[in-house]
Structures are given as C-alpha cells and as structure tokens.
Amino acid sequence: MVTQGVSLLTYYFDLALRSCRRSKALTALVVLLMGCGVATCMVTFAVFRATAADPIPWKSNQLFVPQIDSFGPAHNYKGEPPGMLSYTDAVALSHARQARRQVLIYASKWTVLPGDAQHLPSSQEGDAVSHDFFAMFDAPFRYGGGWSAGDDDQRAAVVVISSTLNQQLFGGADSVGREINLDTHAYRIVGVLDDWNPSPRYFDVASAWYPFSHPRQLYLPFSRAIDLQKAAAGNFYCSTNTVDPDLPNWDSVLRSNCAWIAAWVELPTRADVARYRDWLHNYAAEQQRLGRFAWPPNVRLSDVGQWLQLMNVVPKASALSMIVSLSFLLICLVNVVGLMLARFMRRAPEIGVRRALGASRGSIYLQFLTEAAAIGLAGGVLGLLLTALGMAGIGHVFAPEIARLAMLNASLLLLTVALAVATTLIAALYPTWRAAQVQPAWQLKSNG
Structure with missing residues (x-):
C-alpha cells in the first residue's frame, strides 16, 4: 500500500514537471511571485522575532517589575505609575x-584608568546593582562570580566586568582578585562575565536609553554607587509635584519622589505573586497615611512579557514592516490564485479526458495539488536565495543594533520553504476545486 502511494505521488510529480515545461512563462511568474512574497515576509519576520522574543523564557513568569505611583494621578501618564522607583x-x-530575590538597578558611567602606559583612560557604561542581580537573571560567568549580601551592606569596592573589558585590560586571562581603577578608586574584580548580552536588555529597559544597545561593561554594588553619590546616566523622571530635576545636592535626589531606579523581584509561585501584590498595595497605603502620597494606592506588578509590552520595546519599524510584508504576501497570493486558475482551466480538455477514462475527482485534486506543491517548493528555493540577500542588506533598513539580532538560521530556512509550499497550496485550492468540477461530457462534446 505504501509502495503504491509513493508510486502514485511520483506519477503526479512527473505530470507536474511536464505541465511546468508546457507553461514555462506562467510557472516562472508564479515561482517569482511566491519567492518575492515569502522572502519579504521572512526577512521582516526574522527582525520581528528577534525583537519580540522572550529574552528569558525559562523563568520570565517568575520575574516581576513592581511599580509605585510617586507622582499622583494629576502627573502620571494615563493613570500608569512611572516605570521606575524613587530612592525612598x-x-x-x-x-x-x-x-x-530583589534587585535594584540604575545606569552609570565610569572612567577606567589603566595601570600602565600602554592603555588610555576610557569611559565605560555600567550598572549599579544589588547582589541578587546575577542569580536572578542567570548571568553566566567565565571567571569568579558575583559579590555577597555582606558586600552590599559594607558598600564594598568590588566589581564584575564583562568578557570584552577583561580582554581589553587583561588579555582575556583570569583577572579575579586583581584591581582596576574606576574614577580614581581601586576596585577588586570578583567576577568576569561570559559573553552575555540579552536582547532586549529587559532588566534595564526603563533606566537605559535604548534596550537593544551594546551590553554594560561594569557592574558595581548599588550601595557603593549611592555612597559615592554617583549620578544616574540613564532616565531620570521628575513630575511637577516633586522637585526640579536639577536637584541642588545628592541628599535632595535621595529624598525626592523622582523616579530613576529600576526594581525587579523574583516570585516563584502564584501565591508569592498574590502576596507580594498585597504587600505593594499596603506599602502605598501606608505612604498615603504618612502624608507622603496624597492619592490612593496605585501600584502595578508586571512579569517580563507584560513589562516589555508596557515599555513598547518592539520597535515600531519592525512591527510596521511585518504588517507591510504580510500585506505584500497577500497581494502575491491573490495574483497566484488568478495565475493558477488560468493555468488549470487551460487544461480542461485534458481533465475531461481523464475523468471520462475513470479518474475520480479525488485524483484530480491530488494531481493539481501535487503540482502546486512542486511550484511552491521552487518558490521556496528562490525565497531562500532572496531571504539570504535580504538578510545581508538588512542593516540598510534597520538600526545596526536591531540588524545584528536577525539570524539566518536553520529554523528560518525551513520556515521559508514551508511557508512557500503552504501558501502555494492555499492559493491552489480554489483553482483546483474549479478544475475538479469539469464535466467530462461537456469537454468531449465540445472537442468532438
């Protein structure tokens, strides 16, 4: 039975090839339309997939951003609390x-002063974070590890550096225990991160200017940066009911309701989430009773997916290009339907003869859908070439930070071919149905 089925498909595939040779122009046009439509769709999908993908799928439903409204209903945006917290x-x-686990983060910039004359001072972007940061976000280490809770409490002069900075300063060797000079202060290296660049940088998306930019090179204790009065290098929001953004001194910054610190909490179970949400509400209510807030509690607790959606992380250009490419593919499909209809109906006499000789409508369906699949496969091959060409030039359309995320991998290649075959089969359904409705008697009479 299996051998018979394979032989039948081989026979129909041979018929498809003969038909393609007889209608070379129509076949080439269908292949070109499908190749262009599928390639356009796949290039934009590669970008959209890269920017909209879950950056930490194994625990994204356990990581949450707490928000507390420190601005009030007259000053927040559409009733939403600010994306970051005040220091208080x-x-x-x-x-x-x-x-x-709970983590506090704010962006900062540091001047790295080399210990030898071979290197020039350089400005490096860093994050001031609490010690749970590395465990919460599963940051991989090449050497060493993060600092302890005790280091946070003691405002220790310790630092974790990136593998890139470690390569620049120490030639890639194990630098744990060595010191680097940051802003004229000596810091002991406790860890060197492995290559790690989550895209988007979801944990820092509120405090950083752009979530797809290059990774941070330095991570220092949050308490140490506060003790050194290190100014925030990221977003700093003050509403009109707080104090002026140009605060007179560091103590004013810390006492203000300005939002400039990103916060994350790890809540493994639903019960933990419900309990923490209640605590957050009760905390805001307490601040209202103390007179710090003059409005009812307004809090939010968003997981990673909800947070990225709230922050509109997916670039508008990526989403818009995806919609445009899908529209283009739909236009290609409509044209392919017309071409397939013309192609199949030209063979009405052939269909009539086959039906008169005993071929069933099911056989006609199988023959023409096999032919459509073969054409779709050819369109998929062309689509692969055009997709590769489009991926090579994607940097001319999207920002370099976005373009580098789009990868031409095996899954995209398989999806390109599968989409070409599937869409061609869909486009062939109506023409095939029309072909199967041909009445043998009418065709034999008209040919007679």
Missing part, C-alpha cells in the same frame, strides 16, 4: 525582603 521606595522594597 526602592530602598523600602529592598529592605522589606518580601520576595525570593
């Missing part, structure tokens, strides 16, 4: 220890 709220969250 951030420290209260950290000290409360209501989650399995």
